[in-house]
Amino acid sequence: MTTTGAPVRAVLAAAGLPLLAGAVGVALVLGWRDELPSRIATHWGVDGTADGFGSVTAVAWLIGGFAAGFALLGLVLVLAVRADATVTRLVAATTAGTTAFVSALVVLLAERQRGLADADGLELPGLVVVGALALGVAVAVLAAVLAPRRPAAGTASLGALPAGATEPPQLTVGEGERVVWTRPAGTGGVPAAVLVAGTGVTAIAGVVGRQWWVLGLSLVLAVLTAAMFSVTVTVDERGLTVRGRLFGRPRMHTSLDRIARASVVAVRPVRDFGGWGYRVSAIGPLKGTSGYVLRGGEALLVERTDGGRTVVTVDDAATAAALLNGLLQRRFGGV
Structure with a gap:
């Protein structure tokens, strides 16, 4: 079985997809330039209303810069761990999914402002966040599927143990003997406390700010933390x-x-x-x-x-x- 296409597929999944997501986002925002207000709402306060604004050009740069940064991160990590197919898929899913989520979120929020003369007082639509998250998950799955499931290199010979590792011990296991x-x-300790505190702060922020999607996110984080x-x-x-x-x-x-x-x-x-x-x-x-x-x-x-x-x-x-x-x-x- 040939594996010469594995590095290319890994780079396309971890770096190519983020760049594609960013390029689509930039093209859409710039294409709507004449339909958008001069100041686009880019940030929302705890009361759910817009309190931060930017120009169309600045928003396009935001999308493109974020995509380029994550594409570079994906490229570096994939090249660093290319012998591990599982980690390669994880890196690709993370970089592509995160970029797709952020790009989709900014684009969908901009789309809601088409035809408005002024974005002051614009409320944050919760369904936009859900839609962007769904698209991010879909792209993450696509990246994981696209990334190779086997390493590009052939079987490697064993070298010296890494510093700090002990010589391999061995137990004798007899023929027919079943062992488990x-x-x-x-x-435990500090890491667990930090995880719990972080999840709790996120939940409190969602309740205080009446951002129920943030509360939902904190619940998802709590489940993922317990599972991981x-x-x-x-x-x-x-x-x-x-x-x-x-x-x-x-x-x-x-x-x-x-x-x-x-x-x-x-x-x-x-x-x-x-x-x-x-x-x-x-x-x-x-x-x-x-x-x-x-x-x-x-x-x-x-x-x-x-x-x-x-x-x-x-x-x-x-x-x-x-x-x-x-x-x-x-x-x-x-x-």
């Missing part, structure tokens, strides 16, 4: 599985035949990954590594046959790594 290791993993920051990690003869404890989603599975070896590494969330959650390391010894960073401390590090690396912060990571290596020894004859 499973542990819950979650976020509490998982169950399982190692068995199928490989490594990470599953959300609340809904069974998100789910990440790496089959045993895609695993080269497992080890244990100490993770510092902010320094190594820039925060908590599903993260990708951009610098340092774990550069290019993706996975669930829910707290600091020991983590299971899985090196895949495609050259990518996955990390999951979980207690007793050494046992999980040892079992994976034992299963690899039994099935393939070596780690």
